[in-house]
Amino acid sequence: MVGPQHASADQPSTVPVELPVRGMPVTVVGSGGRAMTATGTLVAAGAVVTVVSPDPAPYLSDLADRGLITVHRRELTTADVDSAALLFAHTGDADLDASIAADAHRRGVFCVLDRAPRPTPAARRVGRVTLVGGGPGDPGLLTVAGRDAIANADVVVTDRLAPVSVLGHLAPHAVVVDAAKIPGGRRMEQSEINAHLISHALAGRTVVRLKGGDGFVFGRGGEELDECVKAGITVDVIPGVSSAIAAPASAGIPVTHRGLTQGFTVVSGHVPPDHPDSAVNYAALARTNTTIVLMMAVANLDAIARALVDGGMSATTPAAVIADGSLASQREVRGTLGTISEAARRAAIGPPATTVIGAVAGFIPGRAASQRTAELNIR
Known part of the structure; x- marks a missing residue:
């Protein structure tokens, strides 16, 4: 919410507006909940977001690590203000936010303040x-x-x-x-x-x-x-x-498909097969003849692929990795069980990512139908 700075006591002090921010350089100052929600909204709207905070929240650091925003781990500078088309002052300190807004105003940059009321202690039964x-x-x-x-x-x-x-x-x-x-x-x-x-x-x-x-x-x-x-x-x-089925679907990969597979198994790959905490029987998994969906497995994908091959799965089995499934930043790579780890590494695919192993990973909409028609004509 942004609005006029002067209003009588019985008038609202803000008015709702919609700002076209796609492609616009926007700076968010702060690291708390308001800074997080503002940043998430701006990223979703296509803004080019820079966050300035000496101690950015893990959520903000993760967005920066994934290349979705830029984070400066320091105090705000005049250069930060001058480079922004729009500024959000969300430090959690009302006086500091007001000071940032005043400085931005002097420099001709519009600043959005955090005007949300602070929560008061609840006086009612257990929530x-x-x-x-x-x-x-x-x-x-x-x-x-x-x-x-x-x-x-x-x-x-x-x-x-x-x-x-x-x-x-x-x-x-x-x-x-x-x-x-x-x-x-x-x-x-x-x-x-x-x-x-x-x-x-x-x-x-x-x-x-x-x-x-x-x-x-x-x-x-x-x-x-x-x-x-x-x-x-x-x-x-x-x-x-669940992203276990939504991420593959976003890449056009069905986890089940008639004639290809009759089921799927979802496995956490956050530890490698030889780790004491791994409870997965990869040898048995390799023989299920169903789609395998791996979550949190990018770092251990090479070891998991070797375990599946050692368990009897063909190294030529189709495989795919989908990063940021369903988001505008979604990327995917395809290959085989024997090549997918290297393909993901070369593409700099990082978490969050979902890996699909099985015949469906080679499914390409439109092509499968024409292939089946050709096979029927030959027969």
Whole structure:
């Protein structure tokens, strides 16, 4: 919300506007929940976003690592202001935000302030927690029930792969807690996430735990459900579209296809096959003759591919890796079980990514039908 700086006490001090930001250089100053939601919204709208913060939140650092934004880990400079067509002052310090806005005004740069009211302690009975599966990333794939839950939230505890861009619109007054887990980097431990959910609910607030994909598919939703119930908190569960099937679908790959496969198996590849924590029987998996969908497996893809070949799967089995499935930044590479790890490395594919192994990874819409027709004509 942006609007006039002068208004009488009985008049609204802001007016809603829509800003065309595609391709526009926009700077966000800050690292808290408001900075996160503003950044997510701007990225989704196609802005060229730079975040300035001495200590950027894990969510913001992850966007920078994926090449979706630029982050400067320092204080704001006049050069940052001058290079921006639009500035968002979301530091969480009202006086500092006002000072940034005043300086931007003097330099002819429009600045959007964080005018959301601060939450007050709830004076009512125990609140509730809703576990919302946010889908694979595209905000349009968030369910209607999920959108409704977010709109009614006092607090949103969000993962890095959740559709954060919807929060500024659906929950402009909610407290946003960054519960990101960055592979090999900064992370909020599960015990701390549980504590946030429970403490806010016990304070009488309506809490949404927003996750990417479906919270019960490698999302630790069951653990959070269990902890909240043990604390005496009512929990609602809203399933989400899992990236295990949505990412392949976004690349035109069906995880099942008549004549090619009759099933699929979803496996976490966050540890290699020879790791003590690996509970997957890759030799058995290699013989299932179903599609294999690997989540969180980019770093261990070479080792997993070798284990599957050692288990009897042909190295020429089609394979594909889809990064940022369903997002504008989506990329995919295709190859075979024997080549896909190197192909992903050469393409600089990083997490989040979904790997598909099996005949369906070689499926190309339109071509399969013509091939089948040709085979029938030959016979």
